[in-house]
Amino acid sequence: MTRSFEKVGVVGLGTMGAGIAEVFARAGLTVVGVEADHEALGRGRGNLESSTGRALAKGRLSEAEQAEILGRITLTTSLEDLADADLVIEAIPEIMDFKRTLFTELDRICEPSTVLATNTSSLSVTEIAATTGRPGRVVGMHFFNPAPVMKLVEVVHTVVTEDGLAEEVADLARRLGKTPVSVGDRAGFVVNRLLLTYLNHAAVMLENGLATxxxxxxxxxxGVGVPMGPFALLDLIGLDTSYEVMCVLFQETRDRRHAPAPILRELVTAGLLGRKSGAGFYNGEAPPTPPAAGKPTVTSVAVLGEGAEEFAARLGDAGFKATTTQAATDATEDADVVVALSHTPVIELAARLPHPRRLVGLHLVGDKLAEVASTVLTSPEATCAVEGLAKIVGRVPVHCKDRAEFVVDALLYPYLNDAVRMHDSGYATMDDIDVAMKLGCGYPAGPFETIDTLGLETVRDGLRALYAEYRDPAFAPAPLLDQLVTAGVRSIRGLS
Structure with a gap:
């Protein structure tokens, strides 16, 4: 029998909880908001008034609509007032002992038919449900901050969730104007499991000195079109929050890629938590804009690799003496610099040159980025010159070490591999994973859309190169990727 959710309880009225209460009230539901004491309740009321007040100021609500929304929300300090709620969702701090204690109380207070939901972003819903006498009626309902604005809700079901309940909760999310995705109970669910692993990988990359x-x-x-770079995003999320999620992931998987990067621990311990504390990876300042181009001092350039003729022609149009060559040994002897257009490390090419200090790798990504790869033999002057050449042809240069897949692909391919493994494990569909990452993170495309754009073989081969260099089992291509390439399949989304 389909449940009718009309009266909803929200426990915890911080920024997230107040936002969730507002979302339910906007959809016409009766809401009971609960806080621990009158002081906290006052803050919760302030959160509700501030959020709806901002919408009023922006013309998204009228005064009558604001009053109607707030009028649907009753505030209390007593959990007993939730006795006749159809659904209760908690948004208290991400501490398992707190949540287990709360759910034990809710199980005692609420009617047996009441559905209990947790807004946890990464903790085990199964472990929370186990404290109740109704584990089949406990689900995850993970909203994203700010809840009134973000469209995504992850609906988390466990191995004991009653048949049909997850879909009923998903229908409720749709009633709220949200887009639900259904996921199994794995640490981090979809968004945080993929996003935080990628962000942690970027932190490890920084520690290893691959790039700044x-x-x-x-x-x-x-290179990818994400709205924020990983370090700006870590500062926005909060380094403490990110560190805690990584700890939960590592506790479940024991995968070393889920072990928080030491720099995260160091910054958190120092109280540098990102925007909330005024400093994190960036010391309160916005990420800098790349400096304007200055003309390189070199005059002659030898270019080799795929696309050499077009690149040389553009340099020629800009007044440089640019020649192309088929092999490193044929590079013009008196060229000031040698540019090797490549998506793989160039040290072997450099080692065959009479003047290896002059060779710089250049990986053109999309139509805006140029990864400038210097080998252990490259001179600083040559690197600086090639960065200038990249700017002249309309690219923003990013300097990096000469390592497998450089920067963009070294971060992108493992993220895509994680998505494939996630789908192959059976706890989320390709469509749901794509939707989750686009709505939850603002990505221009989901991971499976990206794989189809890049090509299965390209992604598989890039992962093989990363595995060969770093010997990290997580970089080994997911078996499904290997099988699809071997079978000649062109689109991974064609399987869904």
């Missing part, structure tokens, strides 16, 4: 924080942020924004 500004370089990595710029590369991902221009």
């Amino acid at each position: 924080r500004e370089g990595i942020d710029t590369a991902m924004k221009l």
Whole structure:
């Protein structure tokens, strides 16, 4: 029998909880908001008034609509007032002991038919449900901040969730004007499991000196089209929150890629938590804009690799003496710099040159970015010159070490691989994963859409190169990727 959710309880009225209460009230439901004491209740009331007040100021609500929304919300300090609620959702701090204690109380107070939901972003819904006498009627309902604005809701079902309940909760989310995705109970669910692993990988990359924080942020924004680079996003999320999610992921998987990067621990311990504390990876300042181009001092350039003729022609139009060559050994002897257009490391090419200090790798990504790869033999002067050449042809240069897949692909391919493994494990569909990452993170495309754009073989081969260099089992291509490439399948989404 389909449930009718008309009266909803929200426990915890911080920014997230107040936003959730507002969302339910906007949809016409009766809401009971609960806080621990009168002081906290006053803050919760302030959160509700501030959020609806901002919507009023922007013309998204009238005064009558604001009053109607707030009028649907009753505020209390007593959990007993939730006794006749159809659904109760908690939005208290992400501490398992707190949540288990609360659910034990809710199980005692609420009617047996009441559905209990947790807004946890990463903790085990199964473990929370186990404290109740109704584990089949406990689900995850993970909203994203700010709840009145963000469209995504992750609906989390466990192995004991009653048949049909997850879909009923998903229907409720649709009634709220949200887009639900259905996921199994794995740490981090979809968005945080994929997003935080990628952000943690970027932090490890920074610690290893592959590129600078500004370089990595710029590369991902221009090369992939994400709205924020990983370090700016970590500062926005909060380094403490990110660190805690990574700890939960690592506790479940014991995968070393889920072990929080040491720099995260160090910054959190120092109280540098990102925007909330005024400093994190960036010290309160916005990520810098790349500096304007200055003309390189070199005059002659030898270019090799795929696309060499077009690149040389553009340099020629800009007044440089640019020649192309088929092999490194044929590079013009007196060229000031040698540019190797490549998506793979160029040290072997450099080692065959009579003047290896002059060779710089250049990986053109999309139509805006140029990854400038210097080998252990490259001179700083040559690197600087090629960065200038990249700017002249309309690219933003990002300097990096000469490592497998450089920056963008080294971060992108493992993220795509994680998505494939997630789908293959059976706890989320390709469509739901794509929707989750687009709505939850503002990505221009979901991971499976991206795989189809890049090509299955390209992604598989890139992962093989990463695995060969770093010997990290997580970089080994997911078996499904290998099988699809071997079978000659062109689109991974064709399987869904």
